[in-house]
Amino acid sequence: MGKIGVSIIKINYANSYMLTIEYTVQLLKAYVEGRIHPDTHIELCQLFEQHPELFVQVDRLTDPTHLEAVLLDYKQLYTPAYRKQEQRVLDRIFTQINEEQVVRYKKRKRLFVRYAAAASVVFVLGVGLWKFTYKPTYTEAQVLEKAQDFIPGGNRATLTTSDGTRLDLNEEHIGIVMGGDIKYDDGSVLLADTESKATFLTLSTPKGGQYQVVLSDGTKVWLNAASSLRYPKVFGTQQRMVFVEGEAYFEVAKNKQKPFVVQTDKEKVEVLGTHFNVNSYTEEKESKVSLIEGRVKVSVDGMRETLLDPGHQSVVSGQRIRVQEFNVEESMAWKNGEFMFNNENLGTALRQVERWYDVDIQVDPQLAQINLWGTVSRMETFDKVLKVIKMTDDNIKIKLDGRRVRLMK
Incomplete structure (x- = not known):
């Protein structure tokens, strides 16, 4: 996938979890490649339910690299006058969609409704900003709560x-x-x-x-x-x-x-x-x-x-x-107060995290080469980094023992 980290869009919301549009690219890329489906993935279901036009435009893609062209239009929303520009930019993005595709979406949309109604994860779209969370198991919720105690450097x-x-x-x-x-x-x-x-x-x-x-x-x-x-x-x-x-x-x-x-x-x-x-x-x-x-x-x-x-x-x-x-922004991310992972393998990426949070992270060999994609503020607590990892692969299991962290399948 092409590098779109050159223009980073930061998202801040109630719990100060900083996300970027890169997460949306990651989610949609997984859908285009057939690795996730809205029938079984709550966030993807909610995204398409809230934005049917986006579903239509992404659903017709056969090459994940084209996601960059679709989503980079959103960066125009993040200017001092972004509220005035919002509708104009969205209209321009979606004018490419023809009526036949919209009809095809409406037929398929009914399949997603029952999942969106049952979802307990809050999804918010405001001024083109997407907030993603995942619903952890009880054990994972405990792990994330404990990881909040690991403050940044x-x-x-x-x-x-x-x-x-x-x-x-x-x-x-x-x-x-x-x-x-x-x-x-x-x-x-x-x-x-x-x-x-x-x-x-x-x-x-x-x-x-x-x-x-x-x-x-x-x-x-x-x-x-x-x-x-x-x-x-x-x-x-x-x-x-x-x-x-x-x-x-x-x-x-x-x-x-x-x-x-x-x-x-x-x-x-x-x-x-x-x-x-x-x-x-x-x-x-x-x-x-x-x-x-x-x-x-x-x-x-x-x-x-x-x-x-x-x-x-x-x-x-x-x-x-x-x-x-x-990538200049990727190289300077640490100086600018961010972790920026641009298709970086998990083993290498987490050594940066280890140094900053003063933790010992052990990654199972079968996970070490998984690519991590996303940006997190270095001022966030450690649980926010773990959430980014879970967004990369929700099957990753996390175990905490003191300040020792183990990632495994």
Whole structure:
């Protein structure tokens, strides 16, 4: 299916569960491919019952990729004047439907009525927004209730100096700023220049943590969960070098006379001034550098190297390096406060979730390659992530034991 994550439509409703139009694509794609049917799937039944025109248009599709063209029209509803545009846009979407198809739908519609009447799951459509839930079993309901206790991560980090000082950073602040004094983002002093003779510092985030730092040259760095950034208090005269483990997003201050270098245990990234993301967790088989703007050179062991243009990323696996295009919003989702899963296999996707919620997730091997599709706010409690997984495959069983989560068939 084509990538439609480039234009994300967020949905907020009473319980603050953030969904996107991608969930609707997933549901309808499963119907077109014959994996679900409205006779046995409550949400699909309710969707078609509430919107017969949508059923007619989707029912005639033979290629699931055409769903993108159908549903992307809805993104026009989400503008400052979306209420005025709603009827006009819907009319334009459904003018393609002829009378014969409508008659065919009305004959089949009667088959769905009894299911919609019996459904206890609330379905709401407002201004083109679709809210999906599923009706869990009693055991699953208990699991989801317990998972609400797993709160998301926050601004948690430790700053360690080369002279042995260790500081737990204030969670009320989003970051620190380097200078003579080391200050928080609001200007309050964290460590006065006279209190430390450190030349190098290490900013580290635990599982469930994130933090930011403005380096001495003005470069801004966002650090994801379970990551670290080692950097000099003041850069030297020849180059600006930092060391990264985990994931970090950089907005490098331009300085043609002093290249900026990011070193991981898998590659070296050289830039003059640009925006890019580095994802280099030691437990992952691949390390990725994703370029947003500017240009960077990525090298492995000083021998294999490649130049990246915006919209491309390097993927390093062992001694091999390849270049591919990537979805910019997907790569930056964590920085923007989201989990964005774009046909990502369950095993890989949930390692991101593990780091952010500080949980241990075990995925049965037969489930590891299932593709996950959807977007969830990183500020939601853990049960919302589990609901997205259930929407991918309702046959997945979830077991909680303390902070250990097991997904199985």
